[in-house]
Amino acid sequence: MQDKSISKNELDELLQWLDNEEAAEYMPDICILLGVAEKEADYSSQWQKLSDKIQEEDVGADHSVILPLRKYYRIMPLGRWTVAAAVLVLCSVVSVVMLKISKHPESIAKIPGAAKNKDAIVPGNKKAILITGNGNEITLDSSLDKIVLQGKNFSIQINKNGQLVNKSTGSGKEVQINTVVTPPGGQYEVILPDGTAATLNAASSIRYPSAFLADKRDVKITGEVYFEVTRNSRKPFVVSMEKNMQIEVLGTSFNVNAYSDEPSVKATLLEGAVSVTSDKSRQLLKPRDQALLTGNGNLLLLTNVDVGCVVAWKNGVFEFNGTDIKTVMREISRWYNVDIAYEGKVPTDLFSAIINRQNSIEQVLTMLQNTLRVHFSIKNRTIYVSN
Numbered sequence: 001m002q003d004k005s006i007s008k009n010e011l012d013e014l015l016q017w018l019d020n021e022e023a024a025e026y027m028p029d030i031c032i033l034l035g036v037a038e039k040e041a042d043y044s045s046q047w048q049k050l051s052d053k054i055q056e057e058d059v060g061a062d063h064s065v066i067l068p069l070r071k072y073y074r075i076m077p078l079g080r081w082t083v084a085a086a087v088l089v090l091c092s093v094v095s096v097v098m099l100k101i102s103k104h105p106e107s108i109a110k111i112p113g114a115a116k117n118k119d120a121i122v123p124g125n126k127k128a129i130l131i132t133g134n135g136n137e138i139t140l141d142s143s144l145d146k147i148v149l150q151g152k153n154f155s156i157q158i159n160k161n162g163q164l165v166n167k168s169t170g171s172g173k174e175v176q177i178n179t180v181v182t183p184p185g186g187q188y189e190v191i192l193p194d195g196t197a198a199t200l201n202a203a204s205s206i207r208y209p210s211a212f213l214a215d216k217r218d219v220k221i222t223g224e225v226y227f228e229v230t231r232n233s234r235k236p237f238v239v240s241m242e243k244n245m246q247i248e249v250l251g252t253s254f255n256v257n258a259y260s261d262e263p264s265v266k267a268t269l270l271e272g273a274v275s276v277t278s279d280k281s282r283q284l285l286k287p288r289d290q291a292l293l294t295g296n297g298n299l300l301l302l303t304n305v306d307v308g309c310v311v312a313w314k315n316g317v318f319e320f321n322g323t324d325i326k327t328v329m330r331e332i333s334r335w336y337n338v339d340i341a342y343e344g345k346v347p348t349d350l351f352s353a354i355i356n357r358q359n360s361i362e363q364v365l366t367m368l369q370n371t372l373r374v375h376f377s378i379k380n381r382t383i384y385v386s387n
Helices: 008-017 021-034 040-055 083-091 099-101 104-109 323-336 361-371
Strands: 130-133 137-140 146-150 154-158 163-166 177-182 185-193 197-200 204-209 215-229 238-241 245-249 253-258 264-272 274-278 284-287 290-293 299-302 318-323 337-340 351-355 376-381 380-387
Touching: 008 204, 130 185, 137 146, 177 185, 197 204, 238 253, 245 253, 245 264, 264 274, 274 299, 284 290, 284 299, 318 323, 323 337, 323 380, 351 361, 361 376
Parallel strands: 163 185, 215 238, 337 380
Antiparallel strands: 130 137, 130 177, 146 154, 154 163, 177 204, 185 197, 197 215, 204 215, 215 253, 238 245, 245 274, 253 264, 264 290, 274 284, 290 299, 318 351, 376 380
């Protein structure tokens, strides 16, 4: 369903499934994904409300309802998505994935090795390591309101929101260079000394000083990081990465994907304006622009990029839109901390879906397996992919 539409027959099938007892098993996961219930006790009533709202849609017998997810999508918690977006999630995950799973729940057990690995392979969570300037490593977790490190001119603590907050507490000129690293299967939010928020995806890092005393606020990253930069017209915020790309801003929101195993580095602008430079050229970005640094060093500019898809990871979901299986599996590898191996010819199908990142690995693989000509098996911590 690449056109993001749902026919009358498909809508009838969805409503029929909602009334079926088989839906009960998947109700909690889907309610969490759609944000229609805040607590477990509300699942039943909220699910009924969702069903009622869907039935209010004006679906003609000979027409399809176009469900423009982007119209309703916001960079905000999933609970604020509209019913239209919720219907799209349910009905437009390629060949109606949720319906397929409900009709064939036993298919999860068909993934070889899944059962014995269900306790070993789990979704990522909030964890990171702080490496201090003198090389000490401090494990960060989901603790709240906790002092992590107290220096001569700075302090680092985890606040009540679970963010790692860095503060400059003195006027001295001595600074310490700190690094926060998320392992595969980790994610963490860091508040830098200037108030800038940096959210690190799995297998990422950010290196920054304990105070921004120079004429620029310089940080260095690896992996993927989403920034909300505090505006300071006198001190540009500069992000550097290993593949010779640099981003300079005054105050804005943007996402950088600079994983070493990706074929290109991508800087995507959500708000404000940024300047992106490489060894060969420079690009000025407007909102919804993306600078793409290719493997041969060329810096390309893409416009009208789907920014919701780019930052979906920050909002707790995988979002794929015509994505090849290798790109999909790289994201799965980083989030579930598993290795990927291909057996035989690599499947060429393209995948479109929105999947909760807290789903079990079995659920995610079943969704893929039910919608693509692809098969999976699990041995230890390696997922084998074949046609």
